Amino acid sequence: MSDECTEEEGKLSARSRETYNPDYSYFYTIKNKFAMSDLIKEFNDYRTKMNEVILSKNNLVMKRLWNLDTNTYEDGALDKKTKEMLGLVASMVLRCDDCIKYHLGKCHELGVDTEQMYEVFAVANIVGGTIVIPHTRRAAEYWEELGNPQ
Numbered sequence: 001m002s003d004e005c006t007e008e009e010g011k012l013s014a015r016s017r018e019t020y021n022p023d024y025s026y027f028y029t030i031k032n033k034f035a036m037s038d039l040i041k042e043f044n045d046y047r048t049k050m051n052e053v054i055l056s057k058n059n060l061v062m063k064r065l066w067n068l069d070t071n072t073y074e075d076g077a078l079d080k081k082t083k084e085m086l087g088l089v090a091s092m093v094l095r096c097d098d099c100i101k102y103h104l105g106k107c108h109e110l111g112v113d114t115e116q117m118y119e120v121f122a123v124a125n126i127v128g129g130t131i132v133i134p135h136t137r138r139a140a141e142y143w144e145e146l147g148n149p150q
Contacts, residue, residue: 037145043101073106081110085120092124092135100139108146117143 054062073083084106091099107117121139125132 037148039142039145040105043098043142047098047102081107081112084110085112085116088120088139089124089127092121092132092139093128095128095132095135097135097138100135101142104139104142104146108143114143114147 055066073080073087076083078086084103088100088103088107091103104117107120112120121136125136
């Protein structure tokens with residue numbers, strides 16, 4: 001593998017640009033309608049800060065990984081909304097709270113409603129078992145915050 005990245009690989013992905021452009025994503029403004037809750041703001045601020053640190057190191061493998069992640073969640077045979085719900089299930093089963101919060105935010109942005117979300121939670125708990133329950137509690141809390149910004 002070459003240490004040089006192609007122009008395409010060097011570009012920040014849509015998911016990465018969220019860390020650099022405050023107007024790019026609802027993560028900063030909740031669609032410019034409401035102020036963010038502290039829970040959401042703390043997560044997004046930390047994610048932004050650390051993504052900037054990681055991307056500033058200009059590591060080719062990390063850029064390629066993030067590019068692959070971005071392209072995976074683009075519309076294809078499955079739409080973005082379905083892919084984000086699948087990503088949420090996987091994140092819950094793997095018990096990655098940061099990943100869960102990220103996918104909850106994307107699901108909210110893409111119009112997943114609460115009834116659909118609780119079906120996603122149910123699938124994750126069936127697949128992952130009872131060890132997923134604490135993550136479901138935190139996911140439910142975060143989902144409520146997304147739906148009820150302060």
